[in-house]
Amino acid sequence: MNPILYSFRRCPYAIRARYCLAILDVRVEIREVVLKNKPDALLLLGGRTSVPQLIDSRGQRFAESLDIIFWSLENTNNQTLVNSLWPCERTRQQKLLSWIHYNDHFFKYWLDRYKYADRYPEFSEEYYRCRAEVFLRRLEGRLKSHAFIMSDSLSLADICLFPFVRQFAAVDHAWFNGSRYVEVRRWLSEFLASELFSIVMRKYEKWENGQQMRTFPD
Ligand SMILES: N[C@@H](CCC(=O)N[C@@H](CS)C(=O)NCC(=O)O)C(=O)O
Structure with a gap:
């Protein structure tokens, strides 16, 4: 399973998480969420339903932008950049x-x-x-x-x-x-x-269950 990122384009917390994923070239499946109509897949996770949220390939959940950012530091091959970012x-x-x-x-x-x-x-x-x-x-x-x-x-x-x-x-x-x-x-x-930033702000249509996977950054 690919890591899944529930995201909302304009959310500043999601922007910072996507920025880290993009700069560190850590690929995820992106699922664009409409806040007023969150997908069942997100709601069924239980607990908080804010975005961004990331589910990694082992099924571990990261429900805070900062957790996603630290996850991206651990999951990149670009150690030089990690050392300067953190x-x-x-x-x-x-x-x-x-x-x-x-x-x-x-x-x-x-x-x-x-x-x-x-x-x-x-x-x-x-x-x-x-x-x-x-x-x-x-x-x-x-x-x-x-x-x-x-x-x-x-x-x-x-x-x-x-x-x-x-x-x-x-x-x-x-x-x-x-x-x-x-x-x-x-x-x-x-x-x-x-x-x-233009990669980070690329528009993705609202994610629907069963839709073809969209990779971020692409
Ligand atoms: N502390 C959280 C805040 C995330 C947050 O507040 N996201 C907003 C969108 S900008 C949200 O999902 N609001 C809708 C909700 O909480 O249900 C983080 O760092 O990820």
Whole structure:
């Protein structure tokens, strides 16, 4: 059995998981999910039904994007890239994970409110943007001294964060493009312009049981 990835094209968690699979050239069967109409095969797994989720060839399930990312590090032949994406020193690993934690538990919270300000009428869109900018200012500071978050080379921190910053930028492109976050814009635009990103964002039609297998990356 091929590893199976349940994915949703626009989901930032799924984007970071697909990005890792693609950059490490780890092949899976991709099953595009429509969140409002999840397939029985996913629902029948029981427990959480969020995407992305990966079932490996032994039937082991990875229900979190980060678990899929670490699975992809273990299942690639490109050890050189693994060593640069995930540093071996413990303190660097902790620093890297703290960026992801900061993104997932702080930035994401304010990003959701900024994106859907009409659903959170207690405060204005600008207010939510200001709160999210606390994170952007720190990111800008990092990217002023290095090309990427951890150093001058790409790491899992960059891959895990950029899909969320992309969503932030998309709320008000004109504001973002005129903002003081010059380095964040440079960093984000390099991701978005890359060939890899176009592979990651390729459109797959909704997966139906019995449909011909689609391989990712293809
Ligand atoms: N912590 C999870 C979050 C995944 C997540 O929230 N995915 C969203 C789509 S962006 C989802 O599946 N929402 C629908 C649901 O939870 O049923 C991860 O890292 O994979």
